[in-house]
Amino acid sequence: MPKIIPIIALGFLLNPLGIMAVSPGQQSFQQKCTACHTIGKGDRVGPDLKGVTSRHDAQWLVRWIMEPDKVIADKDPVALELLKKYNQVAMPNMGVNEAEAKNIIEYLGSGDAGGEEKVDISWSKSFSFGGIGSAQLTALVTFLVISIVIVIVFLLIARSTRNPVPTIDMKAAYKVRFKFFLAAAIVVVGTLAATLSRTPYPKSVITPSDQVKVLYVAAEQFFFRFSETPIQSSEDLKTVKALNEVVIPKGTLVEFHVTSVDVNHDFAIYDSAHRIIAQTQAMPHYTNRLQVKFDEAADYSVLCLEYCGLGHHKMRSKFTVR
Numbered sequence: 001m002p003k004i005i006p007i008i009a010l011g012f013l014l015n016p017l018g019i020m021a022v023s024p025g026q027q028s029f030q031q032k033c034t035a036c037h038t039i040g041k042g043d044r045v046g047p048d049l050k051g052v053t054s055r056h057d058a059q060w061l062v063r064w065i066m067e068p069d070k071v072i073a074d075k076d077p078v079a080l081e082l083l084k085k086y087n088q089v090a091m092p093n094m095g096v097n098e099a100e101a102k103n104i105i106e107y108l109g110s111g112d113a114g115g116e117e118k119v120d121i122s123w124s125k126s127f128s129f130g131g132i133g134s135a136q137l138t139a140l141v142t143f144l145v146i147s148i149v150i151v152i153v154f155l156l157i158a159r160s161t162r163n164p165v166p167t168i169d170m171k172a173a174y175k176v177r178f179k180f181f182l183a184a185a186i187v188v189v190g191t192l193a194a195t196l197s198r199t200p201y202p203k204s205v206i207t208p209s210d211q212v213k214v215l216y217v218a219a220e221q222f223f224f225r226f227s228e229t230p231i232q233s234s235e236d237l238k239t240v241k242a243l244n245e246v247v248i249p250k251g252t253l254v255e256f257h258v259t260s261v262d263v264n265h266d267f268a269i270y271d272s273a274h275r276i277i278a279q280t281q282a283m284p285h286y287t288n289r290l291q292v293k294f295d296e297a298a299d300y301s302v303l304c305l306e307y308c309g310l311g312h313h314k315m316r317s318k319f320t321v322r
């Protein structure tokens, strides 16, 4: 039965679905906190968080996880004590919102977080049966259930088609097939015709008389540098004069030459109503050109849309059109 092989492969593909059984708090914790914290495995950059929910009250914890920088700035005595103990390394503001902070605290206080192996879902651990934890167990059970369902369906179909019914009116069958094809074609073409004109491509705003103003943009972890002279590499940063304030005269057609001096970033322009109006990738060793005509006097924001590191959420800039 060689057909069973792709089915097993499909089962493996579906396996990561089991990860979804991880609680939202655990997921946030693993994404944002494990670089510096363990639960029950000792101090890393920050303290071991085992039992932390009994060391602080919930309100303090929520605020701390959301804005540790502000807590420290407010000279909170508990925070200053911790800062001193951890060699003045301050925990960064991770942009965690209140709901997320509460989920993380719930996770930190739950039994799930108490054990040692349970928090660690590195691949080596999840395949060793010795330290199997609840997340791995959920993934395994989900995988097995999905696999069993697929195998059963396959076997049922294999059984039902073993003896094909010999008397099929092929003409009638082809007719049905044609009708299905026609119906599907009408639906697809109809949907396409009805929606194509609404595809959000900008109409070209450029007229031959437009003056093009070139602005160079160099993205760097975690900010954007604008300049009137080209920036190609981090070497140029030493000589190129960056603009402190970017003001564009109303009605100008700007051609942004966008590159990056380190990792991949994105350069996205938002208008004053926070609607994205244009974007392009900022890639090292490559320059993307983006033409935008600014007919509206307003403050525009620039955001990075490509996760580029721990400070990505802070990567924003602005310019003014007037």
Ligand SMILES: [Cu+2]
Pocket: 265, 266, 304, 305, 306, 307, 308, 309, 312, 313, 315
């Ligand atoms: Cu980024």
